[in-house]
Amino acid sequence: MNEWLSASGDVVTTEQFIVTLIKDGGELHVGSDSHMIAGEWLFATAACIYFEGTGGTFYYRKSREQKSAFSSLYSRLLHETTLSIFAAEEIKLLTNKRVTIHADVALSNSPSAKFRG
Numbered sequence: 001m002n003e004w005l006s007a008s009g010d011v012v013t014t015e016q017f018i019v020t021l022i023k024d025g026g027e028l029h030v031g032s033d034s035h036m037i038a039g040e041w042l043f044a045t046a047a048c049i050y051f052e053g054t055g056g057t058f059y060y061r062k063s064r065e066q067k068s069a070f071s072s073l074y075s076r077l078l079h080e081t082t083l084s085i086f087a088a089e090e091i092k093l094l095t096n097k098r099v100t101i102h103a104d105v106a107l108s109n110s111p112s113a114k115f116r117g
Contacts, residue, residue: 004047004059017047017059018094026051028095030088031102032080041065041076045083047091061087080104 003011026049034043043063050056063083070076081103088099 004061007058012059014090014094017049018091026056027100028088028091028097029100029102030084030091031104032083032087033104034076034080036067039067041067041070043080043083045087047087077104 003013004017006012006017029048029050030045031048032043032045034041036042041064043065044060045062046058046060048056048058065079070079081101084101084103088101091097092099
């Protein structure tokens with residue numbers, strides 16, 4: 001799973017978007033989310049590069065899993081977090097830069113709120 005999509009939908013490799021990260025010195029944030037579409041879970045992992053004072057850009061990749069692959073909200077959130085960790089580790093190995101990982105756990109009034117630490 002080495003291909004990412006740019007904000008404009010173009011396919012890029014991890015190495016191509018890392019050039020942007022290193023060249024412009026941005027902060028990197030990674031997170032994943034999932035939604036049920038046509039009986040399957042669609043997972044999206046985003047790598048967002050933020051440049052202080054000028055905004056940022058993002059890259060993302062998608063994967064699909066059968067609905068039956070996850071027996072609970074906990075297992076699906078764990079999969080989202082695992083996707084984020086793997087992406088962050090892949091990028092960190094190539095850049096040795098700090099990567100902030102964001103977990104998809106709501107603050108309140110959501111079923112995922114009970115998983116906040």
